[in-house]
Amino acid sequence: MSHPFEDLPTTPTAEEVIDKAFSRAARAGKAKTGIEGQQSMLQTASNIVSDNLQNVVTAWPDIDTLDPFYVELADAIITSNVEGEGGIDALRQHLSEVQWASRKAKDIHSEYQGRMTGDADTARKLRKQAFARMADIVEEVEDDLAGISAARDALKTLPDIRPDEPTIVVAGYPNVGKSSFVNLVTNARNETASYPFTTTQIRVGHVERDRIRYQLVDTPGLLDRPEAERNDIESQAVSAVEHLADAVLVFLDASGNCGYPIEVQLELRDALEDRFDAPVLTIANKADLTRDVEADHYMSVTEGDNVDGVLDAAIEAVGYEIELPFDDE
The missing domain is CATH 1.20.120.1190 (Four Helix Bundle (Hemerythrin (Met), subunit A))
Structure with a gap:
């Protein structure tokens, strides 16, 4: 729909x-x-x-x-x-x-x-x-x-996001590999659309496993900076995303190549863990450069290393099961 x-x-x-x-x-x-x-x-x-x-x-x-x-x-x-x-x-x-x-x-x-x-x-x-x-x-x-x-x-300009689909929200500072990950694991027809209150685009991709379609959502402009830097409207949009998320992947770049120190990246991760009721997994990307950070999973999108493993972990964290009709007798 x-x-x-x-x-x-x-x-x-x-x-x-x-x-x-x-x-x-x-x-x-x-x-x-x-x-x-x-x-x-x-x-x-x-x-x-x-x-x-x-x-x-x-x-x-x-x-x-x-x-x-x-x-x-x-x-x-x-x-x-x-x-x-x-x-x-x-x-x-x-x-x-x-x-x-x-x-x-x-x-x-x-x-x-x-x-x-x-x-x-x-x-x-x-x-x-x-x-x-x-x-x-x-x-x-x-x-x-x-x-x-x-x-x-x-x-009318709302992005086509579907709350009835199991949803994996991808978060983390800019340039840590979020959009590359979404593009790699989802189909080539990923949609991009703008939230009407930001200049950045939201990215939505889909992946199918065991006949279940999972929605991956990357929200630049919202979950890529501390709460103190968000205005009231953006904070409310984050509240909306909280209702949506069945699991959250927080990407880190311990190499520092993204332009943000690992300390501030971890602070954002901690804030998101506190805010979301859904499972929050810490993903250390660019693990081919360094693994000098504690994380739930390590991967390298550019090298194609453990990308599927991270996706599997996210799907497992969602824990979505199709409701099947059953007979009480």
Whole structure:
């Protein structure tokens, strides 16, 4: 499956909803005369307004049923990308307001439809009053529609990460061999996409073992520096990744060729061990140059030494088992 925000339709503006409702109503009114024509116009306008606003709401997934990974990530993305927005709670409020406006359009129809008796002139005046009130209702949620639209635009660019797949997160300072490892052990169709709140790209690769597909995720810009250097949005994104990880590989380069002393690399490793509930394995890469660090596994990506062994260890740490249907009898 793709991510839950990928297929969200374009959100109409308040002006677009009003224009569509009243132009359709005008056409409907031409098909009938007198009171019936006015009633038909009112019914059409009400249906268009109510349905279009309701569609905005129902197009969104139920936030309460989403995987926590997506909730936290969406919250971070909306907060960082939509000016003046308060994250996922603001989106909930916008959707609630638009839902209210959808119901209100139906209420206006019910209120006026029964009063359209007597002569056609009176019916026309009542219909115009109803139209004015409907337009006011839609304009009242103009900012809500704009907020929903901005959130939708930001979330459509999410990387295709799947919380339902067993996931190995690859962490460590830059230039320690993370992306080389992911590229080597996964298929050649690795996806790269940007988090909407960083300039760096997330890398996602897949490997299949015993008919189980494992997802390897490298998150440059997030898990490659100390927490103190992350801003609030990036820290929240790390919280999202915590929900995702079934195992974490922390790469070290004891040779120092990566440009970071081994001491700071180990500090990052310790911080990640403290933060993640999932198993955290210490992987000393570039072991062909030096093994002068304590680690769970040693390898050299460039030499192809023990790369499969590290992958096997990660898969074992995940401990994922396919749930098979079984018979109690």
